[in-house]
Amino acid sequence: MRVAMYEPEIAGNVGAVLRLGACMGAGIDLIEPLGFTWDDRRVRRAAMDYIDEVEITRHSGFDAFSAGLGERRLILFTTKATRSAYDFAYRADDVLLFGKESAGVPEHVAAASHAMVRLPMRAQVRSLNVATSAAIALAEALRQTDSLPR
Numbered sequence: 527m528r529v530a531m532y533e534p535e536i537a538g539n540v541g542a543v544l545r546l547g548a549c550m551g552a553g554i555d556l557i558e559p560l561g562f563t564w565d566d567r568r569v570r571r572a573a574m575d576y577i578d579e580v581e582i583t584r585h586s587g588f589d590a591f592s593a594g595l596g597e598r599r600l601i602l603f604t605t606k607a608t609r610s611a612y613d614f615a616y617r618a619d620d621v622l623l624f625g626k627e628s629a630g631v632p633e634h635v636a637a638a639s640h641a642m643v644r645l646p647m648r649a650q651v652r653s654l655n656v657a658t659s660a661a662i663a664l665a666e667a668l669r670q671t672d673s674l675p676r
Contacts (some may be wrong), residue, residue: 533559548576557588580612
C-alpha cells in the first residue's frame with residue numbers, strides 16, 4: 527500500500543506522512559510541485575530519523591505519477607465525496623491519494639481516481655489536517671487488508 531500527496535504545500539505535513547509511512551510500512555509518493563524546498567529542515571524535523579526508513583518516490587507531476595500506477599487503484603480522500611472511507615473495501619496494492627492543503631485536487635485528478643471517499647467528521651468543521659487524514663485512512667486500509675505491522 528502507498529500514500530500519495532498531490533502537490534503538498536507544508537513541509538511539516540510531508541515530514542509527518544513520511545514518518546507515518548516508515549512506521550506502517552507504506553511507501554510515499556510526492557507529486558510535484560512541492561510548496562517548499564525539498565531539503566527544507568522542517569521535513570527532516572517532522573520525519574526525524576524515520577526518513578531513512580521509508581520508500582519515497584517523487585514525481586514531476588500527476589501525469590508522471592499516474593503513468594506508474596499500473597494496475598493499482600487510486601483512492602482519493604476528499605471532503606467532496608459522499609462515500610465513507612469506512613464503507614470502502616481496500617486492496618493491499620491501493621494508492622491512497624491526498625490533495626494539497628489549500629485546494630485539494632483539480633477535477634482531472636479526481637476524474638482519474640478509481641474511487642473517492644471521505645473521512646466522516648462533524649458538520650461544524652471543514653477538514654482534518656492532511657497528515658492526520660493520511661494516518662486514519664492508512665490504518666483503516668491496512669486493517670481491512672490484514673496488513674498492519676505486527
